[in-house]
Amino acid sequence: MRTRTRRAPLPSGFGTIWTSVALDLVGFGIVLPLLPLYARRFGASALTATALVAAFSAAQLLFAPLWGRASDRIGRKPLLLLSMAGTAAGSLLTGLAGSLPLLFVGRVVDGISGSSVSVAQAAVSDVAPPGERARLLGLLGAAFGVGFVAGPAIGALAALGGPRVPFLLAGGLAAVNAVVAARRLPETHTAEARVESAPPVHAERTLPRESLGVGQLIVLAFVALVAFSAFEVTLPLFGRARLGFGQVSTGAVFAGVGILLALVQGGLVRPAVARLGEGGTLRGGLALNAVGLLLLAAVHSWWALVPALASLTVGQGLAMPALTSVVAGRAHAHRRGGVLGVQQSAGGLARVVGPVAGGAAFQHVGLAAPYLGGAVLMAACVAAAGVTAAARS
Numbered sequence: 001m002r003t004r005t006r007r008a009p010l011p012s013g014f015g016t017i018w019t020s021v022a023l024d025l026v027g028f029g030i031v032l033p034l035l036p037l038y039a040r041r042f043g044a045s046a047l048t049a050t051a052l053v054a055a056f057s058a059a060q061l062l063f064a065p066l067w068g069r070a071s072d073r074i075g076r077k078p079l080l081l082l083s084m085a086g087t088a089a090g091s092l093l094t095g096l097a098g099s100l101p102l103l104f105v106g107r108v109v110d111g112i113s114g115s116s117v118s119v120a121q122a123a124v125s126d127v128a129p130p131g132e133r134a135r136l137l138g139l140l141g142a143a144f145g146v147g148f149v150a151g152p153a154i155g156a157l158a159a160l161g162g163p164r165v166p167f168l169l170a171g172g173l174a175a176v177n178a179v180v181a182a183r184r185l186p187e188t189h190t191a192e193a194r195v196e197s198a199p200p201v202h203a204e205r206t207l208p209r210e211s212l213g214v215g216q217l218i219v220l221a222f223v224a225l226v227a228f229s230a231f232e233v234t235l236p237l238f239g240r241a242r243l244g245f246g247q248v249s250t251g252a253v254f255a256g257v258g259i260l261l262a263l264v265q266g267g268l269v270r271p272a273v274a275r276l277g278e279g280g281t282l283r284g285g286l287a288l289n290a291v292g293l294l295l296l297a298a299v300h301s302w303w304a305l306v307p308a309l310a311s312l313t314v315g316q317g318l319a320m321p322a323l324t325s326v327v328a329g330r331a332h333a334h335r336r337g338g339v340l341g342v343q344q345s346a347g348g349l350a351r352v353v354g355p356v357a358g359g360a361a362f363q364h365v366g367l368a369a370p371y372l373g374g375a376v377l378m379a380a381c382v383a384a385a386g387v388t389a390a391a392r393s
Contacts, residue, residue, distance in 0.1 A: 012127070013186035017124060018143055020080065020084070020180075021143045024083070025147025026147045027170035030154055031151075032053070032152075033152045036053070038103075044100055059107075061349055063111075064118055064342070067083070067118065069337060071119045076123040077186070080120065080185060087171075093106030094107065094110070094171075115341070118337060118343065119341075125336055125340075134281065135269050137269075137321040137328075138264075138270070139266055142262040155169075213330060219346075220381050222346040224289070226354040226377065230358025230374055233354070236250045238296075263317075278325050283385045284315075285317070286319050286385060287378075287379075288311050288319075289312055290315075291311050294371070294375045296368075327339060358370040358374075361373055
């Protein structure tokens with residue numbers, strides 16, 4: 001009779017970290033869909049309205065490595081609390097703004113605060129046993145799905161009270177989150193841990209060997225996210241051209257993708273890593289992404305769309321936690337926050353490059369071009385991940 005392996009209990013403090021991140025992302029999900037429409041009240045053009053979103057991303061891109069390095073020096077908790085306070089200030093500035101310049105200030109403040117995702121990942125990596133790290137990072141990734149599904153729904157209801165209400169609600173939620181976290185959030189990178197994890201004097205020459213492949217993995221993450229973000233931004237246009245998508249159907253598809261992504265990251269990462277290892281899970285997820293993009297290029301019906309999106313969503317849900325776990329495991333403990341910050345920054349850059357490249361390919365080459373090109377990039381990432389794993393061994 002086969003005995004079932006018991007799932008390891010969650011480490012102390014993980015639940016509070018997860019809840020804090022989930023609430024932060026709910027606030028982000030409240031703001032993001034409504035921001036372009038809100039900006040139009042101030043006479044913003046379509047370009048200016050989208051530039052508000054870009055300002056948020058640009059601030060994240062610049063500040064993520066700085067937040068990560070600061071958390072390595074002074075601890076994770078102060079940076080996470082500062083992030084929540086900054087999110088509250090940015091959202092309240094947005095809701096109370098009386099002009100476009102103040103709107104931009106609010107979004108930049110919020111973007112700087114949103115650079116702390118790498119700090120949360122580092123905090124989880126601090127408390128996670130190596131064998132459970134990918135699973136716990138997957139659960140943290142599921143918090144993103146919760147935020148992006150619940151946030152827009154809450155924002156739509158809040159908007160019934162007036163155009164400023166969703167932003168004020170997001171700011172209030174972040175402020176309450178910060179107050180509660182100040183009491184309950186643990187410090188996972190204590191002064192003692194920082195001393196223990198610091199390398200000996202004159203030992204810097206050993207660090208590249210300990211961090212073997214981290215740079216290559218960050219480049220891999222960038223390339224894979226370029227391909228995936230090109231798919232995300234062009235799917236509504238592709239769906240309208242091939243399947244007659246409208247606003248409701250597009251929203252339903254993305255909500256379904258978000259729910260499935262959260263389920264995969266919350267439930268499938270651990271068994272996949274247990275069976276395949278982190279490297280195998282990463283390569284398998286990237287391969288599923290490549291297959292999904294190839295299937296999507298050939299879609300002409302709703303029935304064909306389902307397996308394509310399922311393959312893409314499951315692949316992304318497996319690949320990203322595994323990749324972050326591999327990066328966190330290879331980075332030296334005293335530099336983990338900084339390394340994860342660089343990875344987040346690379347991801348932010350990918351979310352600028354991917355949509356631009358995908359949109360250009362869609363418009364000038366053909367409807368399926370972003371997906372065929374993305375499949376090639378994903379296949380290259382599978383090969384690169386195999387080479388990096390071989391070099392490590």
